[in-house]
Structures are given as C-alpha cells and as structure tokens.
Amino acid sequence: MTDLEKWIRIRKDLYLQMQKQVHHRLGENTPELMRYHKVYDQEFSKKWQAATKEDLWAQAAQSQVVLMGDFHALHQSQKAQARVLRGLPKGRKIILAVEFFEAADQERIDKYLSGKITEKEFLKGVQWQSRWGFPWEHYRPLLRWAQKNKIAVHGINKSYKKRNATTLKSRDVFAGKKISELVRANPEALVFVIYGDLHLASSHIPEEIIKCLGRPFAKKILRIFQNAEKIYFQLLKQELEATTDVVRLSQNTFCLMSVPPWVKWQNYLMYLEQTYDQGLYFDEDDDDDDDQLDYTDHVGRYVQIISEELGQPVSVAGLSVYTARDSAFWVQVREKCDAKTVKWVEAMIADEVSFYLPEIQGAYLARASVNHAASLAMQFVHAQLSGYKGMFTELPKDFLRLIWIEAVSYFGSKIINHKRKTDTIADIKSSLSAKGPSDLGKESLQLSLAQKMHELMVITGVPRHRLQAQPRKKWSYVMASRLLGGMMGERLYAGYHENLVSTKNILSFLKKPLSNENFEVAYYGILEVIESLPAPFLSKKEKL
Numbered sequence: 001m002t003d004l005e006k007w008i009r010i011r012k013d014l015y016l017q018m019q020k021q022v023h024h025r026l027g028e029n030t031p032e033l034m035r036y037h038k039v040y041d042q043e044f045s046k047k048w049q050a051a052t053k054e055d056l057w058a059q060a061a062q063s064q065v066v067l068m069g070d071f072h073a074l075h076q077s078q079k080a081q082a083r084v085l086r087g088l089p090k091g092r093k094i095i096l097a098v099e100f101f102e103a104a105d106q107e108r109i110d111k112y113l114s115g116k117i118t119e120k121e122f123l124k125g126v127q128w129q130s131r132w133g134f135p136w137e138h139y140r141p142l143l144r145w146a147q148k149n150k151i152a153v154h155g156i157n158k159s160y161k162k163r164n165a166t167t168l169k170s171r172d173v174f175a176g177k178k179i180s181e182l183v184r185a186n187p188e189a190l191v192f193v194i195y196g197d198l199h200l201a202s203s204h205i206p207e208e209i210i211k212c213l214g215r216p217f218a219k220k221i222l223r224i225f226q227n228a229e230k231i232y233f234q235l236l237k238q239e240l241e242a243t244t245d246v247v248r249l250s251q252n253t254f255c256l257m258s259v260p261p262w263v264k265w266q267n268y269l270m271y272l273e274q275t276y277d278q279g280l281y282f283d284e285d286d287d288d289d290d291d292q293l294d295y296t297d298h299v300g301r302y303v304q305i306i307s308e309e310l311g312q313p314v315s316v317a318g319l320s321v322y323t324a325r326d327s328a329f330w331v332q333v334r335e336k337c338d339a340k341t342v343k344w345v346e347a348m349i350a351d352e353v354s355f356y357l358p359e360i361q362g363a364y365l366a367r368a369s370v371n372h373a374a375s376l377a378m379q380f381v382h383a384q385l386s387g388y389k390g391m392f393t394e395l396p397k398d399f400l401r402l403i404w405i406e407a408v409s410y411f412g413s414k415i416i417n418h419k420r421k422t423d424t425i426a427d428i429k430s431s432l433s434a435k436g437p438s439d440l441g442k443e444s445l446q447l448s449l450a451q452k453m454h455e456l457m458v459i460t461g462v463p464r465h466r467l468q469a470q471p472r473k474k475w476s477y478v479m480a481s482r483l484l485g486g487m488m489g490e491r492l493y494a495g496y497h498e499n500l501v502s503t504k505n506i507l508s509f510l511k512k513p514l515s516n517e518n519f520e521v522a523y524y525g526i527l528e529v530i531e532s533l534p535a536p537f538l539s540k541k542e543k544l
Helices: 003-026 031-044 053-061 075-087 103-113 119-125 136-148 165-185 205-213 215-220 229-237 261-277 295-310 327-336 339-350 370-386 399-416 425-434 442-459 475-497 503-510 519-531
Strands: 065-070 094-102 152-157 190-196 221-226 246-250 253-256 320-322 355-357 362-364
Touching: 003 229, 003 261, 003 295, 031 165, 031 229, 053 075, 053 221, 053 246, 053 253, 065 075, 065 205, 075 136, 075 221, 094 103, 094 136, 094 165, 103 119, 103 136, 103 152, 136 152, 152 165, 165 190, 165 205, 205 215, 205 221, 215 221, 229 261, 261 370, 295 320, 295 370, 295 399, 295 503, 327 339, 327 362, 339 355, 339 362, 355 370, 362 370, 370 399, 370 503, 399 475, 399 503, 399 519, 425 442, 442 475, 442 519, 475 503, 475 519
Parallel strands: 065 190, 065 221, 094 152, 094 190, 221 253, 320 362
Antiparallel strands: 246 253, 355 362
C-alpha cells in the first residue's frame, strides 16, 4: 500500500465511522428515505471537471434561479452561502428564499427584517428551536446581509408532524411552487434559494419548478451542491483535494468543496451530542449514557492520526478532555495549579479558547467543532514531543512561545482539515482600517502587524531591531499569537504538503524545548525556514 493509499484509507475510515455514528443517533434510514438519497447520490456519478469561482459567477449571470445546498449542522456550509451571495453579479435584484423559515411566517420575517420586532421576539414567534433547531448564530449573518442590502427574504418551507420520505416529496412540491411564484412575480430578479442538499437532486425541487414554469426553464436553474463525498475522494486519489474548491458537473450544476467529508460528519455528530445534552432527542429521565460522545476518545483519535502521519507514535493513555459541563476539570485545576495559572485558565475559557493544560494532563474543549478538537490533539502531541510541563503565562516574555504553540496547533488541525483557512496580513490590515480608536481587538491587530515587521527585520539581519508596539492589555498578546500562529501554521503546512519541508524537519521543530531560556533563537531559526516557503493563501475576500 502506497503512502497516498494509506492516507486515503485512514481518512475514509474516519468519515465512514462518523457517518455511522450520526445515523445511529438519528435512527436507521427507511427504504423510502434510502431511495430518496440514492437519487441524490446519482448526481455525482457523472463526469466532472475542476472549475473556478469565475465560472460560477458567469453561470449565475445567465440564471434566474440559483439553488444552493445546505448541510444544516455545518457552519462552513452557511459561510459558503454568504460568500456566494456576496459574489453574485452586482446591479441585479436578488430575492432570498430559504428552507429554514416557513412560508406561514412571512409576516414575522418581514417585520423582523424591517426592525419592527426584536430578534428574540422573532425567534420565539417562528419557533426556531423546535421547528428548525440548528444554531441560529450560523444563519444570522445571512439575514444581516439581507437587511444591509435591502434584500427580500421568503420562507418556502412547510412543516409536517411526521418527517419521512413522503413529507420530503411534499416539501419539494411546496418549495417548487413557492419558488415559481417568486419567479413569476419578479421576472427580472435572481431568486437565490437555500435548501438542504438532498433536495437539489434534479428530480426533487428542480423538477417541481420545471413542472410549474415549463421544461425550457431548466436552462435558467443553477444548482450549487456542497461537499459531495464521492467527488472528494476522487479528488483525493488525483491529489487535487487541496487545490480544488469548485467542480462543474454540467453546464448549470456545480459543487463547492469547502471541507473534507469527515469534518462535515463529525461536526454533525458534535451538534447531535449538544442537542442530546439539551434533552432535545430523548427524554430527560433517560439515564442511558451509551450515546454520549466521549470527547477524550474523539480527540485521541485525532492524536493517533496526527502521530501516524508524522511517524512518531504518541500514547493517549494519559489524556483527558473536558468541556464546560465537567466539574472534575475545575477540581483538578484548583488542586494542581497555582493562582496565576487558575486565573489564566479562567480567561481562556471566558474567551472560548481550547487549550491543553500540562499540569493536569488535561485538555479543555471550548467548542464542539473539528478544528478545535484537532488543534487540541496537536497541542497534546506537541507537549509530549517537546516536553513542556506547564502553561506559559509570563507576557510579553512568553509571546514567542504562545505564537509557536498556536502555529503548531494550526498545523495539526490542517492535517485533519486541510480546507481550514486563516487570516492573512491583508485581512489584518483590512480589519484594522475598519475599527475605531476604542474598538476591542484593535490593539492585538496593531501588535500582530508590528510583530510581523519585527520578525522580518530580525531574520533579514537588521541589528538590534525592537518591537514597535507596547500593548496596555496583556491579553492582546494572546489574541495576536492566534493570528500570527495561524499564518505561520498555514505556511508550514503548505510547505509540508508540497514536500518542501520534510517530516524529519517537522519533528525537529516540534521537539524544540519551549522551556529553554534561549527559545527565541530556536523560534527565529524555525521562522527563517517558514518565511522561505511560498505563501499559499489569498486574502479571505478572494476566497470562495
């Protein structure tokens, strides 16, 4: 078995395992639902070719309806929808039609968008939690964009007491009619539809629209699927997965590839675990813990993948992963850490940071997401290889150590989710220019830019150059370390992926002792290697 085949096998096993656990929690698919899904899967059996976002915009300009898929539990899915909306041809009227609101709630939608009712009143009125249930925070930016740009939003869903294959088809029919009504009433507009990916199969919602508007209208419908597993593994075999974000299935059918399949399904699994905790999927009196997700096992699996990737076995025997609901975490922190470290831990938790705490051999998972879990796994691997025994809390003395820990964490998360994106210097400058004098975070952005300039001066040999920033708040160093570490980790991973940095080099970097008084020398030695690598990423504004 080649290294590539081994890499694919490990990832495919992870994906299938996560998908299986999701289906276990949701219940087995009925034969009707399996047939519905089979029709969807057939969409990706055809030949496809790599495409560009410009191809997508050009086809959108020729379309009257855009159907874009939604994987409800994946935040990246909604982010991709927002990016596509922002990239649509300017100067054309757009109408947003969405599955996550029901048509019966149109009056409430209009009132909310016009500011006549508060967000709290709106969510209560549309019964968001019981009818939809997926995180409102993921969808809110779409509504904010619509408000800002004076875009009308229409609910096109209809709820049914029973959810099965029959009601799926009924919802397709209902949505198709609603979309057709919007087209007839607004012939000059582009109707942009956000609906579950399964519903975008040609014989589902598209067929219902064609029944209403006629067969010739099919050429005016653009479909945008998201993250098809079958296409992803084909890209993986061709080693195109890191460079291909858009594929074209036909003249007016595309698929965006923004996350690997295992990331997609693990996010869903974590979402389900959170909803189980809230009692939304079973009775509160049910004391069966068999379905509880073990985050230690979850992060430990990532540790094994990362250590296998690097050819450096790391035992997970001593690892424990805690979340906010684990009281045992605080017991250990207060028993084994000094007062300063306890205060630092409190600040990290308040800022929703995931971190490894060597003092207790424990990791704190702030958010149930793949990126947070993968970053934690890499922090654990790093601690085992470098031997550091405690958190670094002396600032600005430990600033470089924090940057390097963040860089390593980000690098490891890219091994799990190579589609993850970070900020660039251009993004930081853009954010800085948009902030006022008293905005939170401005100091950390200024520090990031100053540190980047200082690093360039040091590695190019400018003698005795000093950092041109003195933040008043020590936490600004922490926030800046995340930005700088992300950029550093992104560049290091790109060099590793392109075989410009060997696994042996990576391991030598990871084994540098952080507690060494002369760590600054090691840091700038590593940085010099990283800065010699080609910059692999664009500004976020240029990404799809």
